[in-house]
Amino acid sequence: MSDYEVVIGLEVHAELSTKTKIFCSCPTEFGGEPNTHCCPVCMALPGALPVLNEKVVEYAIKAGLAMNCKIARKSKNDRKNYFYPDLPKSYQISQFDMPLCNKGEVKIETENGTKTVGITRIHIEEDAGKLNHDEFGGGSLVDLNRAGVPLIEIVSEPDMRSAEEAEIYLRKIKSILEYIEVSDCKMQEGSLRADVNVSIRKKGETKYGTRTEMKNMNSFRSIVRAIEYEAKRQINILERGEKVEQETLRWDDVSGKTFSMRDKEDAQDYRYFPEPDLALIELSDEYIETVRKTLPEMPESRKARYIKDFGLPEYDANILTSSKYLSDFFEEAEKICKNAKAASNWLMSDIMGILNEKEMEESEIPFKAEQLGELIKLIDKGTISTAIAKKVLIEMFEKPQSPNEIIQQKGWIQISDEGAIKEVVKKVLEANPQSIIDYKAGKDRALGFLVGQAMKETKGKANPQMLNKMFLEELV
Amino acid sequence: MELYELTVHELQEKLQRKEITSLDITESYLKRIEEKEPEVEAFITKPEKREDDSTSIPIGIKDNICTRDIKTTCASRMLETFIPPYNATVIEKLSKEGIKVFGKLNMDEFAMGGSTEYSYFKKTKNPWNLSKVPGGSSGGSAAAVAADMVPWALGSDTGGSIRQPASFCGVVGLKPTYGLVSRYGLVAFASSLDQIGPITKDVTDCAILLNAIAGYDEMDSTSAKREKIDYTKAIDKNINGMKIGIPKEYLGDGINEEVKQAILNVAKKYEKMGAKVEECELSIAEYSLATYYIIACAEASSNLGRFDGIRYGYRSENFTNLKELYKNSRSEGFGEEVKRRIILGTYVLSSGYYDAYYKKAQKVRTLVKKQFEKLFEKYDILLTPTAPTTAFGIGEKSNNPLEMYLADLCTVSINIAGLPAMSIPCGIDSNELPIGAQLIGKGFNEETILKAGYALEQELKFRQNYKPQFKK
Structure with a gap:
């Protein structure tokens, strides 16, 4: 087991806390009656067109700068095509080969000291809606309130070598996004989630092993458990002399196991191509500097x-x-x-x-x-x-x-009245003559006992410093 | 003379002089529709009689432009019952100018086709000869204008869908520069090529309608921010010194001889009017058609994904799981031609084929743009036929998609380059079918096209000399 090392890379999705969606002016607010934060654009009615929310670009640049990325002066939106009922246009507007931010890094504090994790890229994209299982009809109901909520996807290099490091890295990303106030990072509401890539290789090996991907993980605990499970599973496969299949897995928290999500012959071809409804995103140096100035103290x-x-x-x-x-x-x-x-x-x-x-x-x-x-x-x-x-x-x-x-x-106000405290001190001393003898014999602990008794007497309200002082005076 | 025979600028004069009211206009057209629609079948949704304000002008709208509370079907079973909750930006703009929606017009399904035969609902006939197609995809719009059932109409043009039917029906059709008119609310076929434009009885009406619909729209990121132009000011006969190029590639193989002669005749007329006309070269033209079909189908395959039977539109009753719901709804809801193009588009975007097709097509697209730019360093406008032939017979090409695609030969390169172009009637052939001349201009220079078009119109007096005969 110790001959192997686990290699982990994370794709973190964070919902941006802009007031409105990425391509229309609907609110991004979480919750609300199903399909009430919707318009022709985010419902993909025929003829509706997207218009990029500039705040999304600003927030993504902030994240990029906070993670030491290079900000692309020119970047572009692309369509990622696939069918699913929560994806109303049947394509997600994302960024494929020209993302907004490239080549950054963050530093994390591990048991073995500070470690640098590379950030491959950060791009902007839209979130999908949600499917709610209908308890009565047995079907599924589509809620498009979340469709079009802006996301950034932060892709790390495969730089992490343990589940703990992955957790520390994710906490670091969360902390940065909270600092720069671009995402509320509420994992339980799904506004921060991660796809986890795991592979195994022999220690000392320079090539990476075949990786598997676990999608949409939204708690630190499951991520740690899933990585540990998946690493063991892959090691067992290698030990048996078999090969790890590159595939997408689903982590099941209840059974504590991963499961294959798709048929192999069903491999997705997203048919990415440039989004013709949107112009290139072109940024000036001045603009990027303006955004840099809004970054808070890190x-x-x-x-x-x-x-x-x-x-x-x-x-x-x-x-x-x-x-x-x-x-x-x-x-x-x-x-x-x-x-x-x-x-x-x-x-x-x-x-x-x-x-x-x-x-x-x-x-x-x-x-x-x-x-x-x-x-x-x-x-x-x-x-x-x-x-x-x-x-x-x-x-x-x-x-x-x-x-x-x-x-x-x-009625917990401390008794600091000298007369009142003196009275208590006298009372306690009278009741505990043995302690006086002990103290005078050099047992310092006796003083503590007396103070304790006085506290008990006053139900903890006596000023302890004054008590100490007065006992000492009396005992001398 | 009946009111329906007048152009819009003539009607406007009468309205201004208070000789007529808006109700007189609509009544005249409603009467004409009652008379001619059974023969022509241009409407998907016929206009209804209603009490309007006294100055409004009716307009026919192609059925792929969203109209609030009025069915917008794209001539597809998929959207047979779809009623948009919003207006396309052009509809809002028209309404501000007192131009009111007056019926929704037939088209090839999702604007894919060149004959309007691919409509799910009906086949529109050419008013000049009812056994011929009106062209497409805006065949309903062109036929309705030609048959005097609407005073003017809006069409959409992705590869010739305004100009080719305008040519077949003997009316004026303009595809504006990409970005001049908002696409918001136009059901997308190929987003980087689609433009809405006017189909009118004459060039003056074309300028008036372009005035109403052109302009920046914050709802369409591809619409251009430019200063407002009054296109009616371009209407002027004097074209003395104008430089006109005729790309020889569009007068060669595949172009009907009578069409060729008509275009050469137009060239002579222009020379007579003081323009300088000469032959020029557009060598990339031969790759335009292939490039067009790759780009248009690729974008269409993605744009039409939203018709999935989930939120609106046709849903098959025959399914037991999600995959079947998608498959059967789309198989039953779309027609053959639409499915053909979705499959083509999906193929050219697939991994392993993307570079060979889509990426290469984008490269050719850049070359097409460059060649046009080069030509416009020398010429003010280019002159070509709008279509290689006059209107063909109903059923003649509907089972031969490649033949049908060739009808777009002269028009697609203009969409690829994003340029403006107008089709203007320039004569009739031996079968008494109209021939269209295409005038191509520099980007955002619709004024020069309108000017050249107007001069030609005054010279040829096509409208005065020829009328559709509704031949059976």
């Missing part, structure tokens, strides 16, 4: 800034900048509390912990970044203790309330 630069300006460890900076959502969240919280370290810690440990437990995405955090900032401010001002803050955070996940409202309502 993760690498943010990471460097977090380390330098906020003094965060590289590890933390890496995680925080892994997604634009998280990074923005962090920066907004920091703006409120002016405590980067605390904001980072809260996000990386407590918030991530709760998200994991609840199987939620970062984007599903139910409160605003400002509220995390306020929470940290409350701790820093001594209004609540860290222990209470953790309880407040859990509440914040439950219902949309500000941390202030929660502590008011629950």
Whole structure:
């Protein structure tokens, strides 16, 4: 098994978040009653013609620039012909031999350090509609709301050598697209999906093996599982002395297996030819520069800034900048509390912990970044203790309330009144004479025990620093 | 004289002088239709009597141009019941000029053919001789104008479909420069070749109609952004000094002798009017027909994919799975000629054949454009026959597709080059069938063609001398 290496290339499809479709002015919004976001153009009525949405070109160029691609000054649309009920024109307008972006690369962080994955090309194309199985009639119903939603297809070089690398690469692509705000990358809604190409070769071999392709994968987990399964399957074939067939496979998540999708004699010939209804896309250097100027600060630069300006460890900076959502969240919280370290810690440990437990995405955090900032401010001002803050955070996940409202309502405001604390300290000392003896005998742990008792007494509301200080004073 | 015998500019004068109302016009035409349509069979959807505003002018529309709430069939079983929910851009433009849709006209199915015999619904007859074809594919439009059943009409031209029937029916037909008229709402046959254009009784009407339909349309990415031109200003007899070339390739083999003589006679008339006429060379012409059929069929095979029985149009009742639904709907919904071209087009785009056919055809296309450009460095217009023959008999070529394709010999290269060209009647043959002369111009220079056409019209007085006889 270890004599082999797996070779993986990805074709990532991302729906662009333009307001209107690629060739007409229908909305791209997800959902809606079937066939309500449609017009003669995206329904392919006779005589209707496409007109290219310039925003699509702009967004695709942004993606190309963010992935270090060369932007073609001249590119063209082509027709990819095939019949399927979700494809109303019976051809998809895509780009064949003159894509908008060529030859880029992205850097990914792997266990073995930084690795560069080549981007072969990025092209624009239109999405197809959707088929809904009709539960009553037994047939299928066509919904064309998605037909004509703009997509970019990002084709990687076969540069990945493990399922983990493929996952890291895909997360990186997702993160870049989110940073430059050209796609919402919602995998569960299908706005980010990938075709995965897998082949196997002996280690040290320079030629690639025969690859198989798994289409339309839309979760990280299935991609990893599918690659691992497919690699094993191909190795077994080679070990038996047989040959891997080049074919398109379907990954079945339930059985955890891949299945052949098409008959071999049914091999598709898409009969690509230049789309005569559209002109060449010609771009000036000035235009491309204008688009370049709209690119936001990218993760690498943010990471460097977090380390330098906020003094965060590289590890933390890496995680925080892994997604634009998280990074923005962090920066907004920091703006409120002016405590980067605390904001980072809260996000990386407590918030991530709760998200994991609840199987939620970062984007599903139910409160605003400002509220995390306020929470940290409350701790820093001594209004609540860290222990209470953790309880407040859990509440914040439950219902949309500000941390202030929660502590008011629950009566969790920290006791910082010197007289009140002194009283508690006295009471605890009286009740625990043995601890006083222990402490004086040099057992430092006794102090912790006493503070704990005082916290218990005050239901966690006493200011821990003040408690510490007063116990020490009393014990001297 | 009946109103239906007048040209549109004559009708407009009468309307302006308030001698007649728009209702008088439509009534006159409706009466004429009642009389002549049973013989000619030009309409797929006949116009209905309706109370119109007092200044509108009716127009017949080829049935591949989408008209809101009016059936648009492309003369195909596939679209027998299709009612578009939208208007083609040209229809909107006409309506702004007070020109109203007055019936939908017969054609070869999906504009594929040169005789209108490939209509699913009916065979239109040539008003000059009812045993002859009106030409095609805009045969219904040309026949209806020739028979005075509509004052003018719109056709579409992919390889000669306006000019050849205009020639066969003795009327004026103009294919504008590619990009001058919006294609939005024209059911596509070959997107890089299709243009909508006027079919009229005379050159002045042609200019008026071109004024109404020309212009940039943001719904058609291939439409050209250019300054608006008033084409009626081009109507002028004075062609003194105009340089006219006659490509010898279009007066050689395959061109009927009477047609040839008529064109040479036109050349003489032009010389008499002060133009300089000389023979020239268009050596690429012999490859035009093959190039045309490869490009047109390739695009058609893709354009007609949308007629799949899923969303609209004909759906076979005979299917048990998706593949059969497609196969049977398309087999039963399309006619022979359409299927032939889809198969041809699919073949030339297939992997392994693409380079030998489609790609090569695109290269020849570039050469055709270049040769024309070269000629237009020397000449203002080119003169050729519109068609190699006059109207042929119904049934004569309908079973011989290659013979039928040859009828496009003189017209296809103009579409390949994207140039404007007009067919104008220039005489009749010994069978009393009209002969058409084709005037080809530089890209976006319709004015020169109209000017030369008008001068010829004034010289020959074809309309005054000859009338369709509805011979049986």
